[in-house]
Amino acid sequence: MLVLTRRAGQLLRIGDSIDLRVIRIEGDRVVLGIAAPTSVRVVRGELLDAVSDEVRKAGAMGDRVRELLGPQG
Amino acid sequence: MRLTLPLGLVGLPGQTQFTLRSDASSGLVEMVAREPDGLDFVAAPIERIRPGLRDRLVAMGEAGAGDLVLILLAVHGEPPVLTANLAGPIIIEADEGIGRQLVLEGDDFPLRAEIAKLA
Numbered sequence: 229m230l231v232l233t234r235r236a237g238q239l240l241r242i243g244d245s246i247d248l249r250v251i252r253i254e255g256d257r258v259v260l261g262i263a264a265p266t267s268v269r270v271v272r273g274e275l276l277d278a279v280s281d282e283v284r285k286a287g288a289m290g291d292r293v294r295e296l297l298g299p300q301g
Numbered sequence: 302m303r304l305t306l307p308l309g310l311v312g313l314p315g316q317t318q319f320t321l322r323s324d325a326s327s328g329l330v331e332m333v334a335r336e337p338d339g340l341d342f343v344a345a346p347i348e349r350i351r352p353g354l355r356d357r358l359v360a361m362g363e364a365g366a367g368d369l370v371l372i373l374l375a376v377h378g379e380p381p382v383l384t385a386n387l388a389g390p391i392i393i394e395a396d397e398g399i400g401r402q403l404v405l406e407g408d409d410f411p412l413r414a415e416i417a418k419l420a
Contacts, residue, residue: 266362267362269403269404271404271406272406275388275404275406276311276312276404277312278388278412279311279312279386279388279389279404279412280310280311280312280313281312282373282375282386282388282389282412282413283310283311283312283313283373283386283389283402284312284313284340285375286342286343286373286374286375286386287310287316287334287339287340287341287342287373288340288341289375289376290331290333290340290341290342290343291341292376293343293374293375293376293383294343296376296381296383296419297327297329297343297383297419
């Protein structure tokens with residue numbers, strides 16, 4: 229992993245078309261500005277973890293969902 | 302119908318091969334991994350969960366007009382509540398049997414949208 233130190237206002241460019249700027253630093257929070265093509269998806273890491281966790285749970289409960297849905301499915 | 306997710310599911314990149322079986326009576330879709338003892342999902346077309354959200358995904362450029370958009374269902378809590386994972390829809394090019402799972406942020410795309418109380 230590349231580790232870089234940046235100050236507020238400084239920029240990182242990723243590839244040819246993604247700019248990541250440190251807008252400001254507030255205590256233990258960093259406010260970032262991201263400029264990227266609309267085709268590039270930007271999501272928070274914790275959301276990725278949450279979706280992954282939910283997918284694992286859903287994939288282990290197919291029988292339970294079918295059982296509970298029963299004829300009303 | 303065979304479904305290939307070349308990138309796998311979110312957090313499960315090795316889960317790429319599935320079989321889809323539609324239940325005409327319920328409108329639900331079984332999405333089962335083709336490996337032994339693999340993942341076993343019950344899903345629903347997005348139109349059944351949130352009418353209108355499909356058009357929104359098309360407008361966002363996330364789905365094509367002819368794509369099948371599946372939402373994975375789960376059960377949580379006691380008494381049990383049926384929930385839909387709108388944060389992670391699966392977009393499928395039905396003609397090709399190839400799909401991908403998105404991750405969407407925002408109030409319209411909750412991880413556990415309550416669909417029905419099952420008690």
